[in-house]
Amino acid sequence: MTMKRLINLKRVEARRIFITYALVTAAFVILQVMSSTKILSSSMRGMLVPICAYMVMAVSLNLVVGVLGELSLGHAGFMSIGAFSGVAAAMLLQNVIPFAPVRLALAMVVAAVFAAIAGFLIGIPVFRLKGDYLAIVTLAFGEIIKSLLNNFYLGVDSGGLHFSMLVDNTRLLEGGKLIIRGPMGISGIQKISTFPMGFVLTLIALAVVFNLVNSRGGRAFMAIRDDRIAAESIGINIMRYKMMAFVTSAALAGAAGCLFAMNYSTIVANKFDFNTSILVLVFVVLGGQGNMLGSIVAAAALTILPEKLRQFADYRMLLYAIVLIMAMLVANNLTVRRFFDRFNPFANREEEEDDISR
Amino acid sequence: MKKFFAFVAAAALVMTAGCAFGANAFKLGGTGPLTGGAAIYGNAAKNGAQIAVDEINASDSKVKFELLYEDDTHDAEKAVNAYNALKDWGMQISMGSVTSKPCEATAAENFSDRIFALTPSASAVAVTAGKDNVFQMCFVDPNQGSASAQYISDKALGKKIAIIWKNDDVYSTGIHETFISKAKELGLEVVSDMTFADGNDTDFSVQLTDAKDKGAELVFLPMYYQPASLILAQAAAVDYAPKWFGVDGMDGILTMEGFDKSLAEGVILLTPFNADAKDIRTINFVREYKKRFGEVPNQFAADSYDCVYAYKQALENSQATADMDAETLCAKMIEQFTSMTFNGLTGSNMTWSKGGEVTKDPKGMIIKNGAYVGLD
Numbered sequence: 001m002t003m004k005r006l007i008n009l010k011r012v013e014a015r016r017i018f019i020t021y022a023l024v025t026a027a028f029v030i031l032q033v034m035s036s037t038k039i040l041s042s043s044m045r046g047m048l049v050p051i052c053a054y055m056v057m058a059v060s061l062n063l064v065v066g067v068l069g070e071l072s073l074g075h076a077g078f079m080s081i082g083a084f085s086g087v088a089a090a091m092l093l094q095n096v097i098p099f100a101p102v103r104l105a106l107a108m109v110v111a112a113v114f115a116a117i118a119g120f121l122i123g124i125p126v127f128r129l130k131g132d133y134l135a136i137v138t139l140a141f142g143e144i145i146k147s148l149l150n151n152f153y154l155g156v157d158s159g160g161l162h163f164s165m166l167v168d169n170t171r172l173l174e175g176g177k178l179i180i181r182g183p184m185g186i187s188g189i190q191k192i193s194t195f196p197m198g199f200v201l202t203l204i205a206l207a208v209v210f211n212l213v214n215s216r217g218g219r220a221f222m223a224i225r226d227d228r229i230a231a232e233s234i235g236i237n238i239m240r241y242k243m244m245a246f247v248t249s250a251a252l253a254g255a256a257g258c259l260f261a262m263n264y265s266t267i268v269a270n271k272f273d274f275n276t277s278i279l280v281l282v283f284v285v286l287g288g289q290g291n292m293l294g295s296i297v298a299a300a301a302l303t304i305l306p307e308k309l310r311q312f313a314d315y316r317m318l319l320y321a322i323v324l325i326m327a328m329l330v331a332n333n334l335t336v337r338r339f340f341d342r343f344n345p346f347a348n349r350e351e352e353e354d355d356i357s358r
Numbered sequence: 359m360k361k362f363f364a365f366v367a368a369a370a371l372v373m374t375a376g377c378a379f380g381a382n383a384f385k386l387g388g389t390g391p392l393t394g395g396a397a398i399y400g401n402a403a404k405n406g407a408q409i410a411v412d413e414i415n416a417s418d419s420k421v422k423f424e425l426l427y428e429d430d431t432h433d434a435e436k437a438v439n440a441y442n443a444l445k446d447w448g449m450q451i452s453m454g455s456v457t458s459k460p461c462e463a464t465a466a467e468n469f470s471d472r473i474f475a476l477t478p479s480a481s482a483v484a485v486t487a488g489k490d491n492v493f494q495m496c497f498v499d500p501n502q503g504s505a506s507a508q509y510i511s512d513k514a515l516g517k518k519i520a521i522i523w524k525n526d527d528v529y530s531t532g533i534h535e536t537f538i539s540k541a542k543e544l545g546l547e548v549v550s551d552m553t554f555a556d557g558n559d560t561d562f563s564v565q566l567t568d569a570k571d572k573g574a575e576l577v578f579l580p581m582y583y584q585p586a587s588l589i590l591a592q593a594a595a596v597d598y599a600p601k602w603f604g605v606d607g608m609d610g611i612l613t614m615e616g617f618d619k620s621l622a623e624g625v626i627l628l629t630p631f632n633a634d635a636k637d638i639r640t641i642n643f644v645r646e647y648k649k650r651f652g653e654v655p656n657q658f659a660a661d662s663y664d665c666v667y668a669y670k671q672a673l674e675n676s677q678a679t680a681d682m683d684a685e686t687l688c689a690k691m692i693e694q695f696t697s698m699t700f701n702g703l704t705g706s707n708m709t710w711s712k713g714g715e716v717t718k719d720p721k722g723m724i725i726k727n728g729a730y731v732g733l734d
Contacts, residue, residue, distance in 0.1 A: 183528055184528045264435065
């Protein structure tokens with residue numbers, strides 16, 4: 001199925017997809033070998049899983065921002081729903097499924113489902129708006145999710161699950177355990193996220209996004225992005241396709257949130273604030289809207305960069321900002337791009353193919 | 359541009375070279391918020407520890423230290439990154455993290471890597487829970503809440519109490535919980551119990567009106583100094599002057615930029631460190647801190663100063679040498695800290711339980727003429 005689809009694609013597109021998979025896999029194999037032979041520093045090893053989570057976040061947001069063309073500023077909200085529901089699920093399953101990778105996989109599925117539901121509910125009011133208004137409302141929903149989770153208590157005891165809002169009214173029986181503790185978040189998480197699991201999730205996210213973009217749905221997304229009125233006039237159900245992209249993106253973000261949270265022993269809702277949403281948006285913008293490989297590279301680079309700048313102590317954040325500005329300028333500079341295109345053996349052919357298909 | 363980078367690189371080199379102390383020094387590492395909203399705590403802890411390390415290295419002590427603090431911006435993810443960077447540097451014993459949530463994350467790493475940690479100021483219960491090699495120099499949050507209620511009741515500071523607390527903050531929530539339960543036990547009447555959260559922490563008129571209307575004589579503020587400063591200013595604007603009572607997060611309000619110190623007049627706070635204490639060690643420490651950093655040290659600085667000296671004592675007692683690896687030191691430190699008694703700036707006869715919690719007496723302080731003065 002996938003092969004057939006790849007063959008039917010324009011060759012440029014197929015090549016780009018292949019290169020993305022190949023590079024991600026190669027990077028994984030190299031890092032995994034370096035990590036197991038202890039060549040990799042602790043600092044780098046500690047960042048492998050969060051980088052995977054940020055890559056998935058970037059790819060999923062790119063689906064909404066780059067392909068669908070709607071600016072979403074609340075993406076961290078879905079990450080946080082995924083983080084909290086996934087960790088809670090993993091904690092509940094702790095005694096049922098002792099094998100960690102299976103437990104993590106199930107937790108990610110739960111996380112994706114919860115985030116998708118949230119995405120659907122939020123999508124209903126959000127997609128009645130356009131442009132800037134839509135962006136601001138997604139920002140507001142991101143903050144609402146943060147506030148809700150900050151006031152949410154979830155406990156478990158022999159009588160089952162107990163919820164409460166604002167104050168802890170769960171009244172757990174003897175031997176019960178409070179899992180989500182409002183502003184204190186979740187403590188004592190078993191760290192079961194691993195780099196291979198992160199890699200698998202990244203591949204799944206890429207497969208989902210590429211297949212969606214190159215399907216009938218993906219064509220519709222781009223039609224809506226390029227000209228909403230024209231798309232509507234030929235009978236594309238705008239609400240339906242927008243919702244499809246948004247819910248898929250939310251589900252992937254949820255799974256990424258779960259992977260991220262299970263890499264630390266503690267997690268709080270405040271971690272997934274407006275700044276995190278913007279950070280992910282920066283990955284997308286720097287990597288290029290609609291360019292999945294770009295998102296992945298940008299996510300990895302911008303996660304590692306502040307750590308590599310640690311030696312500059314107090315000048316660290318200043319340098320980070322300068323590098324970011326330079327990167328944005330360079331990435332958008334025509335001369336620089338032409339220069340790099342000279343080293344790309346496929347560049348000319350791509351243009352030719354483009355001409356033929358026209 | 360190149361010149362600028364070269365300059366920065368050179369500066370960084372000089373700094374690291376300045377710290378290097380040869381092979382016979384213990385590598386002591388810690389993470390804390392050196393930038394961002396909580397930076398005052400991280401920098402205080404770093405400065406306090408640095409003074410202690412310099413004093414020890416200049417003395418004829420056999421135990422020498424090399425100290426490195428990494429920035430964690432008060433974030434668990436960054437704290438783990440900072441911790442890993444310290445591991446790459448070769449950290450043998452750790453000062454954990456300065457703030458609670460980040461320390462919870464790094465403590466889990468300390469536990470799995472078998473690197474001993476003594477945090478100066480991370481006060482949440484979860485920091486030490488279930489870990490045999492993570493110890494605290496400060497009180498745990500719940501103890502602060504119940505100690506405050508006890509203090510208010512013992513000194514008869516007020517019968518009708520209002521609380522304003524931050525319900526999306528671990529620190530504030532933890533203290534609030536135990537304060538309420540202890541207050542009930544002691545027969546203190548909590549007449550007003552109001553909250554705020556990130557994002558609506560600039561206007562406190564609702565909370566203050568409620569406290570005033572219900573006739574509260576004392577307002578308990580279990581929070582950091584930033585929102586507390588606004589509460590004090592807004593209360594003054596509406597001529598509401600109850601007794602104010604804070605906990606150790608309030609420490610630092612006097613050194614806050616742009617804060618009118620007269621507003622904090624009469625604020626009582628419970629903190630283990632009193633910069634006005636008359637013992638010779640405190641006087642010396644405060645003088646040195648003022649000389650180097652131009653301000654009065656707060657409790658965080660004193661706690662981390664104590665951490666370094668506690669390490670010195672434990673390392674001397676166990677006859678540890680700097681060429682031992684982290685795991686060997688960890689076992690020795692666990693043995694020492696659960697058995698030794700330590701006298702520091704933040705309390706005398708401190709002891710630690712097996713769970714890593716410290717036992718010491720809190721000191722009440724009151725702000726008078728723009729300075730902290732001991733209440734007892």
